[in-house]
Amino acid sequence: MPQDSAARAAMNRATLSEPPGNYFGGRRMYKRDYKMWGWIREPGGPWKTARLVMLNKPQKLASDRAAGSLGSDNNTEYKLFGAFSGDKVYEPASHTI
Secondary structure, rough: OOOHHHHHHHHHHHHHHHOOOOOEEEEEEOOOOOOOOOEEEEOOOOEEEHHHEEOOOOOOOOOOHHHOOOOOOOOOEEOOOOOOOOOOOOOOOOOOO
């Protein structure tokens, strides 16, 4: 995410002006030894409402895993389609659900 306030304000304006639709905004967050994918929010919603998620790899590989280059897409934004399962999962590195 941009660190300076002007870039952050521009990013927030762009997020708020997104068209409504049947998709989610996602930002990949790679951290070694952690198993989460990143943050996902509703279209047009602020990042403070985003949820930290894991992807179901048997359904679809994350793009960095499909390319065989773990973490290569760190901090990349995606438009994601699908639904939340509602399942809670255990993340072993942080020892949290």
